[in-house]
Each structure stands twice: as C-alpha cells, then as structure tokens.
Amino acid sequence: MKTLVKAGLVINHNKIMENVNILIKDGKIRNITSENSYSDIDVDNIIDARDLWVFPGGIDSHTHLNDPGLTESEDYYTGTCSAAAGGITTVLDHPLTIPTTADKESFIEKKEEGKKKAIVDFALWAAALP
Structure with a gap:
C-alpha cells in the first residue's frame, strides 16, 4: 500500500x-x-497536508496503564487510545500493577495483556525490588 x-x-x-x-x-x-x-x-x-505540520509519532516514556490489576482508572486499551489521539505511537509502561512487574512471570503477564489490548506500540519497565 x-x-x-x-x-x-x-x-x-x-x-x-x-x-x-x-x-x-x-x-x-x-x-x-x-x-x-x-x-x-x-x-x-x-x-x-497543505498548511499542516507533518512529524513522526511521539514516544511517551512514562505511562501508568495499570494493567493488569488496577484497571478501574486505565488499562492498555484506554491508555493507548488516548496516546494515539495525542500523536503518541509508542508508550513505555511502568510496573504499577497487581502484581508488581518484578519477576519473569509478571513481566510476561503484563506483556500479554498489552498484546491483546494496546493499539500503539509499547515497551515495559520492570521493578527492581530487594
């Protein structure tokens, strides 16, 4: 195309x-x-695009999409819809979830939720806990 x-x-x-x-x-x-x-x-x-600015999509490196576990305020779908509406094409999501994204299993769970719901590209931060 x-x-x-x-x-x-x-x-x-x-x-x-x-x-x-x-x-x-x-x-x-x-x-x-x-x-x-x-x-x-x-x-x-x-x-x-006459008289319009053309630029690449933005990257938001600090998001709290709260998915899985705290989705009453926002999840991958609602958060990435908002991002796309504002010209953001990639989000980096922090580990504020239940469970906290601090081990391999929770990281994989969070990644799979994003694959199902996100409408823009995403990457994940993970927590480093003692």
Whole structure:
C-alpha cells in the first residue's frame, strides 16, 4: 500500500521545509521530496497536508496503564487510545500493577495483556525490588 502525504510543513534538522511530499510504502517512509515531484505517481491514498505540520509519532516514556490489576482508572486499551489521539505511537509502561512487574512471570503477564489490548506500540519497565 502506498500513501502520499502531500505539501506538508516539515522540520528537518534546523530548518522548516514547506510544500514537502512524503511517500509511505507498506508503513515505512520511502522518500521525502519537493511539492511537484509526485504529480503522476500511482498511490492508494493521498493526504492533503497543505498548511499542516507533518512529524513522526511521539514516544511517551512514562505511562501508568495499570494493567493488569488496577484497571478501574486505565488499562492498555484506554491508555493507548488516548496516546494515539495525542500523536503518541509508542508508550513505555511502568510496573504499577497487581502484581508488581518484578519477576519473569509478571513481566510476561503484563506483556500479554498489552498484546491483546494496546493499539500503539509499547515497551515495559520492570521493578527492581530487594
């Protein structure tokens, strides 16, 4: 699948680039070029980004998704939906769960919950207990 993000504003190193096209193929950026470079390319989807900022998704390295065990406030699904709505594509979740993520078994349990419910990429912190 090919997607063309057309005519966006991009910050690249230390400058703002205007009218930038970004070609995405199979979920990966393949090329970044000037506005007229893809006038006749065959794509599945075109996103008009004129006057819009285009940037990669953010990473939130400090989340408390509370899954498993404390999900009355938030779980992998609700927390990652909120993250995605704010442009976050990866979360790193702290070990605040029941049980605390402090051994191999609880780490695997937490990872499996994330695989079932998370809608963005995730990684896990583990607790170091005495």
